[in-house]
Amino acid sequence: MRMDFDDTPDEAAWRTEVRSFLDRHAPGPDQPRAxxxxxxxxxxxxxxxxxxxxxxxxxxxQQAIVDQETARRGLPPLINLIGIGMCGPTVIVHGSERQRQxxxxxxxxxxxxxxxxxxxxxxxxxxAALRTxxxxxxxxxxxxxxxxxxxxxxxxDFGILLTRTDPDVPKHRGLTMFVVDMKAPGxxxxxxxxxxxxxxxxxxxxxxxxxxxxxxxGDVxxxxxxALTTLMSERLSLGGGGTSIGPKPEAVARHxxxxxxxxxxxxxxxxxxELGRGYVAALGARYTGYRQLSxxxxxxxxxxxxxxxxxxxxxxxxxxxxxxxxxxxxxxxTGDDGEWQNMQAMLPGMAIAGGSDQxxxxxxxxxxxxxxxxxxxxxGVTFRESxx
Amino acid sequence: MNFDLDQEHLDLADGARDFLSGSASPAxxxxxxxxxxxxxxxxxxxxxxxxxxxxxPESAGGGGxxxxxxxxxxxxxxRVLAGPSTVTFARAAVLLESDPDRLAGLxxxxxxxxxxxxxxPVLDAVGAGTFLALRDGTLVCGPGxxxxxxxxxxxxxxxxxxxxxxxxxxxxxxxxWRTAERVGRTILAAEGLGxxxxxxxxxxxxxxxxxxxxxxxxxxxxxxxxxxxVYVAVxxxxxxxxxxAWAADRAPxxxxxxxxxxxxxxxxxLELAAETVIQVHGGIGxxxxxxxxxxxxRAKTDRFLLGDDVAAFDEVARLAMGEAAR
Numbered sequence: 030m031r032m033d034f035d036d037t038p039d040e041a042a043w044r045t046e047v048r049s050f051l052d053r054h055a056p057g058p059d060q061p062r063a064x065x066x067x068x069x070x071x072x073x074x075x076x077x078x079x080x081x082x083x084x085x086x087x088x089x090x091q092q093a094i095v096d097q098e099t100a101r102r103g104l105p106p107l108i109n110l111i112g113i114g115m116c117g118p119t120v121i122v123h124g125s126e127r128q129r130q131x132x133x134x135x136x137x138x139x140x141x142x143x144x145x146x147x148x149x150x151x152x153x154x155x156x157a158a159l160r161t162x163x164x165x166x167x168x169x170x171x172x173x174x175x176x177x178x179x180x181x182x183x184x185x186d187f188g189i190l191l192t193r194t195d196p197d198v199p200k201h202r203g204l205t206m207f208v209v210d211m212k213a214p215g216x217x218x219x220x221x222x223x224x225x226x227x228x229x230x231x232x233x234x235x236x237x238x239x240x241x242x243x244x245x246x247g248d249v250x251x252x253x254x255x256a257l258t259t260l261m262s263e264r265l266s267l268g269g270g271g272t273s274i275g276p277k278p279e280a281v282a283r284h285x286x287x288x289x290x291x292x293x294x295x296x297x298x299x300x301x302x303e304l305g306r307g308y309v310a311a312l313g314a315r316y317t318g319y320r321q322l323s324x325x326x327x328x329x330x331x332x333x334x335x336x337x338x339x340x341x342x343x344x345x346x347x348x349x350x351x352x353x354x355x356x357x358x359x360x361x362x363t364g365d366d367g368e369w370q371n372m373q374a375m376l377p378g379m380a381i382a383g384g385s386d387q388x389x390x391x392x393x394x395x396x397x398x399x400x401x402x403x404x405x406x407x408x409g410v411t412f413r414e415s416x417x
Numbered sequence: 418m419n420f421d422l423d424q425e426h427l428d429l430a431d432g433a434r435d436f437l438s439g440s441a442s443p444a445x446x447x448x449x450x451x452x453x454x455x456x457x458x459x460x461x462x463x464x465x466x467x468x469x470x471x472x473x474p475e476s477a478g479g480g481g482x483x484x485x486x487x488x489x490x491x492x493x494x495x496r497v498l499a500g501p502s503t504v505t506f507a508r509a510a511v512l513l514e515s516d517p518d519r520l521a522g523l524x525x526x527x528x529x530x531x532x533x534x535x536x537x538p539v540l541d542a543v544g545a546g547t548f549l550a551l552r553d554g555t556l557v558c559g560p561g562x563x564x565x566x567x568x569x570x571x572x573x574x575x576x577x578x579x580x581x582x583x584x585x586x587x588x589x590x591x592x593x594w595r596t597a598e599r600v601g602r603t604i605l606a607a608e609g610l611g612x613x614x615x616x617x618x619x620x621x622x623x624x625x626x627x628x629x630x631x632x633x634x635x636x637x638x639x640x641x642x643x644x645x646x647v648y649v650a651v652x653x654x655x656x657x658x659x660x661x662a663w664a665a666d667r668a669p670x671x672x673x674x675x676x677x678x679x680x681x682x683x684x685x686x687l688e689l690a691a692e693t694v695i696q697v698h699g700g701i702g703x704x705x706x707x708x709x710x711x712x713x714x715r716a717k718t719d720r721f722l723l724g725d726d727v728a729a730f731d732e733v734a735r736l737a738m739g740e741a742a743r
Binding site: 030031032033034035036037040090278279282283285286289298300301302304305306308309310312313314316317319320322323324326334337340341387390391393394395397398399400401402403404 | 418419420421422423485621624625632633635636637638641642644645646648649650652653654655656657659660663667668674678681682727729730731732733734735737738740741742
């Protein structure tokens with residue numbers, strides 16, 4: 030197949046379909062669930078999901094075109110993004126037929142909202158060190174422990190929950206994944222205020238919460254493998270396919286163009302250097318995403334190299350946003366400009382969420398470049414022993 | 418959309434790698450520096466192979482191929498620090514596009530040409546007999562007297578050129594000149610990509626072998642993360658090079674931004690790769706015998722060719738703001 034950035038005839042027809050739909054249905058800004066349902070009913074949510082799972086059985090390129098067209102109109106991401114990007118794909122691969130029937134279509138329509146309950150106060154980058162316990166109780170399980178940084182938990186109906194079911198084997202082997210009803214007795218959600226003032230993520234406490242065994246995802250003790258499905262799907266939804274992390278570089282260029290005339294002469298040249306550097310980095314990330322998307326569209330699985338997009342996209346987003354704030358001049362030190370000050374306060378979180386920059390570098394270093402792993406002090410010991 | 422090389426390109430890359438790795442090497446670059454030894458594979462061999470003149474039309478005896486094909490070859494040339502540069506052939510092929518006789522001379526090797534940029538020393542001037550230059554908006558051609566400059570990277574053949582009597586080739590040639598320069602920047606970036614990718618391999622290989630404190634240095638995050646940053650930069654450069662080369666062939670409107678971005682990214686990436694890989698090697702990386710400094714020399718030279726990286730970043734910014742204002 031020849032290199033070509035233009036749409037194929039099929040892609041062009043799809044793009045026209047997406048555009049004409051979006052032209053006809055402007056979303057109500059305060060009704061994100063209804064908007065997702067409208068989009069789903071038109072066939073534009075879960076495009077790549079199998080038809081049996083409520084999806085359209087389409088291509089990654091078709092999904093990318095939907096993403097491009099919604100981003101072009103400045104529409105916000107879908108409310109159930111975590112469910113679509115991470116929870117759903119995990120249920121598709123590891124769920125039972127009953128779970129797939131019960132959850133997937135409702136997830137795509139945002140009839141139910143979903144969250145991902147992985148990180149804990151003592152287990153972030155070292156996720157497999159998590160402590161939330163699930164203990165057998167008749168034909169079900171009892172769960173106690175605490176999760177944290179859980180985006181959307183305060184609104185979610187369901188979550189995928191990674192627990193420890195066996196502390197007497199090495200840490201990766203004693204984990205089990207469940208679907209948990211977030212409205213079940215014993216689940217307490219406490220919003221956390223982020224450094225930018227928003228409260229999109231939460232602490233979640235589990236106090237003897239009962240989960241039926243048929244809500245298990247995958248085998249007992251196989252939770253790490255199930256979680257890897259989730260994390261691989263996450264890779265695709267963050268910084269993949271040529272979409273921008275943070276501001277679009279074009280938007281920064283427009284903003285700088287408006288303000289650069291007011292800067293002193295020596296600052297103008299400096300601003301252009303900074304814009305040029307950030308812009309080149311953003312283009313590099315974008316076109317690398319296009320290469321990745323092309324491979325996915327040929328049916329290849331997302332590999333560890335996809336982490337590079339998030340790593341570099343986060344960096345260029347911070348550099349470009351820093352410039353955007355800087356050209357505000359005397360106002361830069363105040364919070365008066367909502368847009369760029371907000372972006373500036375959001376981006377430190379991007380370098381941590383979904384794999385910190387440091388963890389992503391380890392993944393690329395070890396799994397792409399083949400460099401040896403950092404020695405691990407908890408290797409070959411059981412989880413209980415590793416606690417000391 | 419499909420953004421990847423096809424099988425034809427991959428086969429071309431294999432063939433070019435076989436030819437170039439068999440006929441050029443960092444050792445040859447060192448000999449050029451040490452003893453003024455001739456460049457390898459050298460102009461004659463490059464022409465004979467057909468790779469350097471891929472973009473010259475078949476009617477003039479060239480390959481009738483695309484800039485993307487030449488970029489694929491140029492990457493392989495960069496890996497082994499081949500000389501002279503494929504950039505010179507790429508630019509001359511554009512500048513002489515309406516001059517079948519000289520184009521045929523370029524393809525058969527009878528016209529030993531270099532392209533004069535502004536006031537700086539000229540790439541591949543050493544050994545060249547005919548020079549192309551832009552004078553008051555006119556593309557001119559003529560013989561010149563070359564004063565070789567003391568090289569940092571001898572494979573670049575930099576020299577000052579005093580033009581003799583010239584003849585006018587094309588009037589109002591500024592747009593043509595700019596296009597040739599942008600194609601040249603794209604191919605320069607492709608050579609930089611090859612050099613940087615080769616450096617990364619050297620660094621990764623060494624980081625797996627070399628032990629300190631009882632374990633391979635590549636297991637330390639301080640070392641691993643440096644190499645990952647090079648990997649990310651190299652892959653992004655690859656994307657920009659392919660995009661720019663594709664634009665040269667198929668989307669001229671995108672060529673200014675794409676070629677400036679590729680040129681700028683090549684300058685910073687090759688320098689990052691060279692300095693990182695020297696650091697990863699420690700003392701041995703700082704020796705004359707080691708190959709790393711030959712790539713470092715390439716980095717320290719290339720960043721100033723066809724405009725420096727500062728100019729390229731400035732151009733990207735101006736183009737981006739211009740687009741945004743529309």
